[in-house]
Amino acid sequence: MDRRKFLSVTIKTFFVILGVITSAIALITTYPFRIKKRTVKYFPVMDEDELPRRGVKTVVFSYKRQDRLLTTRAFVVNHANELYVLSPVCTHLGCLVNWHRKKKQFLCPCHGGKYDITGKVLAGPPPAPLTRLPMRIQKGKLYIGMKV
Numbered sequence: 001m002d003r004r005k006f007l008s009v010t011i012k013t014f015f016v017i018l019g020v021i022t023s024a025i026a027l028i029t030t031y032p033f034r035i036k037k038r039t040v041k042y043f044p045v046m047d048e049d050e051l052p053r054r055g056v057k058t059v060v061f062s063y064k065r066q067d068r069l070l071t072t073r074a075f076v077v078n079h080a081n082e083l084y085v086l087s088p089v090c091t092h093l094g095c096l097v098n099w100h101r102k103k104k105q106f107l108c109p110c111h112g113g114k115y116d117i118t119g120k121v122l123a124g125p126p127p128a129p130l131t132r133l134p135m136r137i138q139k140g141k142l143y144i145g146m147k148v
């Protein structure tokens, strides 16, 4: 390799390395490494004596997420001696399901998804059962856990 070619390769190599280092520094300083992990926080939704003795009760409640007051609903279910809370969010594309008392099913208005009282998929495109939300009863109130 002659001297001119050697200098040319060395200069090109230097600028390639400089470009890689500059890009790495830019990526490291702008990438959001501190993505906030959401934690579950409990919000009161009803008095213990208002819990359904059997079947499904819809509750509407508000909770705070990052200084924003949000309102949502959930289904409090008492079935087969078990109390649990189901999310109304359809697992297909996120529409909100409704409880149909006569059919005893949760029905999704968007694409015909159907769930039984436990949240299990009966028909339609939903790929998974309705989500059970964390809950607890404390000091005479039902609390539902929401990720905030």
Ligand code: FES
Pocket: 090, 091, 092, 093, 094, 095, 108, 109, 110, 111, 112, 113, 124, 125, 126
């Ligand atoms: S969003 Fe519920 S079935 Fe599609």
